[in-house]
């Protein structure tokens with residue numbers, strides 16, 4: 001017996017006690033309801049379209065309304081809930097194939113309602129400890145949904161399909177507002193969810209997976225910010241999102257603990273009954289790869305990881321993609337598992353789609369505004385870390401010479417910044433970084449008349465690298481931004497030494513390894529997993545021993561190798577891509593080799609060389625100047641990236657995460673030697689701050705013109721902003737070397753070995769920015785830079801406004817202002833120089849005498 005009061009009949013019951021005239025009609029209504037009630041659930045379901053599987057779904061043939069039907073035995077039993085975007089819009093913060101998160105949920109009964117409760121715990125209590133009885137103290141449980149039971153019969157419970165999915169109770173789809181008021185103003189806002197337009201668009205069911213695709217429609221009658229060409233009408237935004245219920249795997253998967261010395265994605269747990277300062281009980285994400293024959297040294301797995309190449313993949317790339325994916329098998333073999341990964345091609349007439357979570361798919365899209373070049377997320381069990389499924393999204397634009405940013409001339413500089421945002425765990429921007437490297441390589445090749453064979457190698461190695469890297473993510477590995485330190489500067493260019501391995505790991509964002517001027521071309525990118533990758537796979541996937549103590553010993557022995565140089569590791573949490581962030585310059589993106597400063601010097605020379613040839617090579621009869629305009633941008637972007645890499649050595653500290661007593665142990669913090677910091681400063685002086693830093697580009701300036709299109713003027717006039725372009729790159733360097741964190745570190749580290757003091761650094765910087773030309777004419781780039789520097793010194797000194805710098809930095813900057821004042825005292829040079837010096841004198845004197 002079940003009660004089914006609709007709102008209407010409830011109201012009717014209420015009214016009927018007072019208004020007699022209504023009674024007759026109510027009786028009719030009640031009779032209809034009674035009739036309905038007599039129908040058993042089975043009878044009701046018989047009339048509907050059935051989608052039976054893990055959680056059964058039935059839809060009305062006429063109006064599409066539906067019921068979610070499950071067995072009583074499925075109550076209080078956690079299963080995985082995973083959300084992904086089937087089709088999105090980049091402006092609305094989501095895109096095809098995006099993994100939006102997974103959690104553990106369960107259905108619970110509360111009288112006549114079903115509640116969907118999030119079960120993903122963060123805290124661990126030792127069951128032996130009495131405190132564990134208070135395990136739920138001050139930990140809020142999330143009840144995502146509460147909905148009425150519609151029917152109940154013979155142990156089956158039915159709830160309304162729309163109540164569960166056609167809203168944002170289970171999962172928020174709309175983009176979150178930004179914390180940054182500026183960004184929030186510029187953000188495209190899809191508006192409110194439309195109840196009428198939001199609909200269940202597809203249901204697919206399998207024995208262990210239930211998929212429901214929902215078309216979410218948002219309405220905003222007065223959108224102030226447009227969403228770009230891909231949003232047909234900014235008032236209505238459509239996002240297709242798939243909800244997947246996945247049966248929790250039943251197997252003897254053994255979670256493996258995480259460790260600070262190795263880079264796996266993990267599930268984090270705090271042990272609230274532990275007495276350790278680091279009370280972590282984190283487990284790594286990894287696949288359930290069991291040896292078929294546990295006693296054999298190397299054995300095939302019981303079940304391999306199967307990758308499918310989506311049928312949208314360009315045919316000419318398939319072989320490269322297959323080879324790069326299978327290249328990981330060598331690492332698994334070293335860990336005792338043969339043929340761990342298999343690759344298959346999705347038939348053109350396949351009946352399953354890539355959204356089906358049962359398939360791991362290498363997918364391919366060409367988006368109007370690619371959010372990435374490659375993206376390799378996986379679904380893992382929130383308690384054990386077992387990876388359940390995975391996809392890799394690839395963007396066609398990556399392999400094309402399409403300039404994927406919208407603004408020219410500051411892009412090279414902006415590209416550094418664009419890679420800073422987003423949750424790295426969710427989004428890998430490698431494709432974008434590789435696109436920059438690939439374009440640099442292509443333009444360098446153009447300048448040098450690169451042959452077809454080399455050109456093919458560049459493309460093949462770029463693609464291989466992208467696939468190796470993204471597959472690496474899906475195996476559980478996070479970034480290793482220290483891996484490009486593997487070879488010395490000369491060795492990196494010698495293919496007989498590198499043999500397809502340029503770095504300790506494929507999980508870095510390296511610079512394209514283009515040969516310096518006059519050297520033979522070696523490998524452009526790594527083509528095989530490196531020694532760090534082999535080691536990480538050994539840790540994550542080698543067979544566990546049954547005895548827990550012996551197993552712990554075995555894992556510790558693997559981890560204790562971490563100080564071996566080729567196993568060096570540091571991820572995004574430690575990398576120095578943005579100014580003032582972190583300490584170890586070896587953990588960085590766009591750097592290459594263990595001598596990244598020497599490497600950058602060669603790169604600056606190459607840029608000069610390329611600039612000298614660009615005009616001849618890109619200006620072709622019958623074509624516009626677009627290739628040249630893009631070429632200048634590519635060259636300048638690389639200039640800015642290398643300047644940034646070099647600057648990070650100043651005030652740096654080398655990290656070592658080895659545990660006490662292990663082989664190769666050293667003190668964890670070692671300041672970068674003075675000779676290295678000096679070399680970095682000299683490099684900046686000669687190539688970035690020098691009066692002739694971009695002299696070779698000057699003949700190109702009158703030709704920087706994009707190809708006109710309709711009325712789009714890219715938001716401003718056509719003359720290239722040449723001074724902004726150089727100053728942008730110089731500012732990026734100053735942002736770092738004059739960052740409050742770097743300045744106090746230069747002083748702090750003098751207490752444990754640093755000899756390149758803040759005072760020395762500031763003195764050298766003033767020399768680099770003033771000495772070369774102060775006695776003669778100062779050109780416009782240098783005048784621009786000198787004003788920028790003096791303004792920064794004044795801000796640092798605290799003479800005009802309160803300073804956010806430490807006392808030592810305030811003293812040093814005040815002292816440097818005095819030195820600059822001395823240097824600009826004499827009114828030598830041409831008219832512009834004299835005016836410039838007088839301007840600087842005025843600024844500094846105003847600061848000293850408070851106007």
Ligand SMILES: [Zn+2]
Pocket residue numbers: 428429430469473479
């Ligand atoms: Zn990545």
